[in-house]
Amino acid sequence: MSASSETAEQYWSWTKPEITTLNQPFWDGLRRHELLIQKCKKCGEYQWYARANCIHCGSREVEWVRSSGKGKIYSYTVIHMVIGNSPLFNRELPFAVALVELDEGPRMYAMMTDCELSDVKIDVPVEVVFRDVAPDLTIPMFRPVKSQGASRVF
Amino acid sequence: MVLMKGRVAIVGYGETPYTRPRAERGQPRLTAEEYASWAMELALSSAGLSKSDFDGQGLGVTGTIYPHAEIWSAEVAQNLGITPKMIIRADQGGAAAASLLIQGALAINAGLVDMFLCIAADAPLSMPTASASGARTWRYENDYMLPFGMMGPNSIFAFIMKRHMHQYGTKREHTGKIAITQRYHASMNPVAYLKAPMTMDEYLSSRVIADPIHLLDCCIPVNGGLAFILASKEKAKQITDKPVYLLGFGECHNYTHGSKNRPDITYLGIVKAAPEAYKMAGIEPKDASFVEIYDDYTIAVLMQLEDLGFCKKGEGGKFVEQTDISIHGQLPVNTHGGQLSAGQAGIGGGCSHIVEAARQLREEAGQRQVKDAKIGVVTAIGGLAYGVNLVHNAVMVFGKEV
Numbered sequence: 304m305s306a307s308s309e310t311a312e313q314y315w316s317w318t319k320p321e322i323t324t325l326n327q328p329f330w331d332g333l334r335r336h337e338l339l340i341q342k343c344k345k346c347g348e349y350q351w352y353a354r355a356n357c358i359h360c361g362s363r364e365v366e367w368v369r370s371s372g373k374g375k376i377y378s379y380t381v382i383h384m385v386i387g388n389s390p391l392f393n394r395e396l397p398f399a400v401a402l403v404e405l406d407e408g409p410r411m412y413a414m415m416t417d418c419e420l421s422d423v424k425i426d427v428p429v430e431v432v433f434r435d436v437a438p439d440l441t442i443p444m445f446r447p448v449k450s451q452g453a454s455r456v457f
Numbered sequence: 458m459v460l461m462k463g464r465v466a467i468v469g470y471g472e473t474p475y476t477r478p479r480a481e482r483g484q485p486r487l488t489a490e491e492y493a494s495w496a497m498e499l500a501l502s503s504a505g506l507s508k509s510d511f512d513g514q515g516l517g518v519t520g521t522i523y524p525h526a527e528i529w530s531a532e533v534a535q536n537l538g539i540t541p542k543m544i545i546r547a548d549q550g551g552a553a554a555a556s557l558l559i560q561g562a563l564a565i566n567a568g569l570v571d572m573f574l575c576i577a578a579d580a581p582l583s584m585p586t587a588s589a590s591g592a593r594t595w596r597y598e599n600d601y602m603l604p605f606g607m608m609g610p611n612s613i614f615a616f617i618m619k620r621h622m623h624q625y626g627t628k629r630e631h632t633g634k635i636a637i638t639q640r641y642h643a644s645m646n647p648v649a650y651l652k653a654p655m656t657m658d659e660y661l662s663s664r665v666i667a668d669p670i671h672l673l674d675c676c677i678p679v680n681g682g683l684a685f686i687l688a689s690k691e692k693a694k695q696i697t698d699k700p701v702y703l704l705g706f707g708e709c710h711n712y713t714h715g716s717k718n719r720p721d722i723t724y725l726g727i728v729k730a731a732p733e734a735y736k737m738a739g740i741e742p743k744d745a746s747f748v749e750i751y752d753d754y755t756i757a758v759l760m761q762l763e764d765l766g767f768c769k770k771g772e773g774g775k776f777v778e779q780t781d782i783s784i785h786g787q788l789p790v791n792t793h794g795g796q797l798s799a800g801q802a803g804i805g806g807g808c809s810h811i812v813e814a815a816r817q818l819r820e821e822a823g824q825r826q827v828k829d830a831k832i833g834v835v836t837a838i839g840g841l842a843y844g845v846n847l848v849h850n851a852v853m854v855f856g857k858e859v
Contacts, residue, residue: 318603318604320600326600350717352843353601358717379619380668381667382668383667384608384665385608386666387603388608389603392606400605409718412605412607412844442605
């Protein structure tokens with residue numbers, strides 16, 4: 304790490320997404336602590352991540368709607384090494400990332416927080432929490448509905 | 458069904474040694490251009506052809522992690538000094554070389570050209586400066602995965618492996634047997650990067666990267682160059698007395714087993730591609746003398762053994778436990794050591810399985826030659842999808858005879 308404070312700040316910064324006109328509503332929603340996913344006006348199906356059309360029926364009439372933020376863990380991993388991502392994540396090693404199956408249908412990758420690693424299991428019911436990780440960036444994480452512990456991540 | 462059984466053959470191939478490249482160990486630091494040139498020379502020599510034979514023929518080029526250029530095939534044609542009639546460039550990641558093979562074979566079968574020279578070279582470890590960056594592989598990774606704490610392919614495959622273990626009771630001892638057997642094969646492969654024998658203890662205790670993925674579950678990134686030459690059946694017979702015929706192929710892209718939102722991620726599109734390839738070739742899985750399976754991770758091999766029909770879904774662990782998958786056994790798997798041990802030459806890595814199948818069927822595999830090899834099955838997968846597994850899936854069947 305460089306001694307320059309500016310470089311240090313960049314070095315320890317959260318990995319930023321590219322915010323486009325397509326995905327901006329999602330990121331804006333997170334700033335308000337709302338988890339938005341897309342819903343098709345034609346067939347009523349949901350989807351995540353941001354697309355320009357419904358992946359189910361092909362309609363371009365997709366709108367952003369608020370997810371319940373509830374779901375269950377479909378699969379997960381415990382990260383032990385930071386590879387290809389910001390060194391900032393070294394602070395929390397080891398930490399769990401889950402593939403959460405939202406009640407509306409789509410699955411979403413997200414970090415697990417407010418629990419012990421041993422609480423992270425397949426089929427465990429979870430709910431969304433929001434972390435303001437930078438002045439202009441909020442990231443959704445999930446915690447078990449039950450068995451919440453003190454091990455906060457970021 | 459496209460009737461292309463035996464219409465096109467591989468008549469030559471090339472594969473350079475793989476390096477990391479470590480100057481302190483005397484390993485050369487070459488560029489992708491140098492690897493492309495070297496691979497071409499080896500393939501031409503193997504086929505007894507010269508570069509000028511490809512003026513007016515086909516040229517196939519995979520992309521590269523480094524250097525990254527969108528208009529890459531134009532650069533490769535200029536660098537090699539070839540004037541092809543047609544060029545194809547594939548961007549299917551690990552399945553890019555398979556795509557070149559299939560598209561090239563289609564062009565030959567259509568009568569557009571008699572031959573295709575396919576080049577798969579990459580030097581992801583030869584970035585000249587620390588600030589240089591390789592190709593951005595998936596945009597959705599930057600936007601929807603990295604900010605969420607994901608760590609690239611290792612973490613994606615960790616989810617797949619965890620789910621496979623959960624649904625079917627698969628154990629790390631099962632994937633360990635794959636890693637250990639492939640290392641044994643690599644010990645007999647002169648171009649392989651990792652040749653030292655591996656024990657089960659070493660496998661099980663190797664460093665955890667993204668649980669349940671450990672270091673020895675992952676392929677080893679290297680620099681390298683690969684190439685193969687395709688020719689029509691008629692042309693092939695003029696070029697060589699050992700043509701390796703393409704008997705069948707199948708592809709499936711963006712497959713989800715179940716609903717699009719909630720697929721079973723333990724199934725790959727290989728489950729759809731394999732029956733097509735077998736049908737065209739007129740074979741069943743039991744006819745395979747060996748199988749070269751795209752192996753970015755150990756669990757990918759195990760899952761594909763299931764999807765290829767060597768055992769039922771979920772029984773890959775038991776199958777690997779009960780089957781000798783070495784060159785001496787009932788079903789030799791990744792006889793070159795695969796990307797797990799020989800090395801993954803960036804985007805070119807998926808070409809090694811095709812080249813090894815050709816080598817085995819020409820009986821040119823030396824110490825690791827599979828006895829009486831008649832039919833080889835080869836897979837390719839590429840493009841890690843969000844929340845699923847691999848977007849691109851291809852299966853090819855090769856034979857000594859039609």
